[in-house]
Amino acid sequence: xxxxxxxxxxxxxxxxxxxxxxxxxxxxxxxxxxxxxxxxxxxxxxxxxxxxxxxxxxxxxxxxxxxxxxxxxxxxxxxxxxxxxxxxxxxxxxxxxxxxxxxxxxxxxxxxxxx
Amino acid sequence: xxxxxxxxxxxxxxxxxxxxxxxxxxxxxxxxxxxxxxxxxxxxxxxxxxxxxxxxxxxxxxxxxxxxxxxxxxxxxxxxxxxxxxxxxxxxxxxxxxxxxxxxxxxxxxxxx
Numbered sequence: 683x684x685x686x687x688x689x690x691x692x693x694x695x696x697x698x699x700x701x702x703x704x705x706x707x708x709x710x711x712x713x714x715x716x717x718x719x720x721x722x723x724x725x726x727x728x729x730x731x732x733x734x735x736x737x738x739x740x741x742x743x744x745x746x747x748x749x750x751x752x753x754x755x756x757x758x759x760x761x762x763x764x765x766x767x768x769x770x771x772x773x774x775x776x777x778x779x780x781x782x783x784x785x786x787x788x789x790x791x792x793x794x795x796x797x
Numbered sequence: 798x799x800x801x802x803x804x805x806x807x808x809x810x811x812x813x814x815x816x817x818x819x820x821x822x823x824x825x826x827x828x829x830x831x832x833x834x835x836x837x838x839x840x841x842x843x844x845x846x847x848x849x850x851x852x853x854x855x856x857x858x859x860x861x862x863x864x865x866x867x868x869x870x871x872x873x874x875x876x877x878x879x880x881x882x883x884x885x886x887x888x889x890x891x892x893x894x895x896x897x898x899x900x901x902x903x904x905x906x907x908x909x910x
Contacts, residue, residue, distance in 0.1 A: 714896050725903045726840075727799070733896075784842055784845075784853055785842070785899065787839075787840055
């Protein structure tokens, strides 16, 4: 069965320090993978996507993620956190051969930025 | 701005009532998805339509129904509303019926009193 696990429900970093949000997935087939961000009281915005091209994917706002098949991971990183990065981040798997077309959403990681 | 529009932004209604939420997908997108987001249950997939046809059902209650019209806009109908239906309802759209990224609208906040 396909699944996605975000390993931390909350991550707290100081402004200007690196960000690491961890995501592991389980899929029988080669999946598409996404990261979405949701700022407070806002909709969900696509940060980046992996669709079996380059394993290092660059997204918006300085975020990037690396697909590691051997580790079944798709961690999100940013070299230097900004106050505006405070939000909830969702790792999402789209198992291409799944019969019912649903995306599989992680539970989310709340990123807290300390001044 | 994702290009997905939802109306209304806010809706306050009483228990037992019926409401309709509307969504217009991005230009060129054929798939529309509906999600419910509440504090206690997180983001829940409700239903998907592709080019007018139902494609997938998630945790959608029998009191809820949806449709996608020939111009590709979609409506989510919620009836016999209960306090527990209070939530943010998101619409998303994508080009294909699976595998492609989804673009989300700003959501409709429904409050049932």
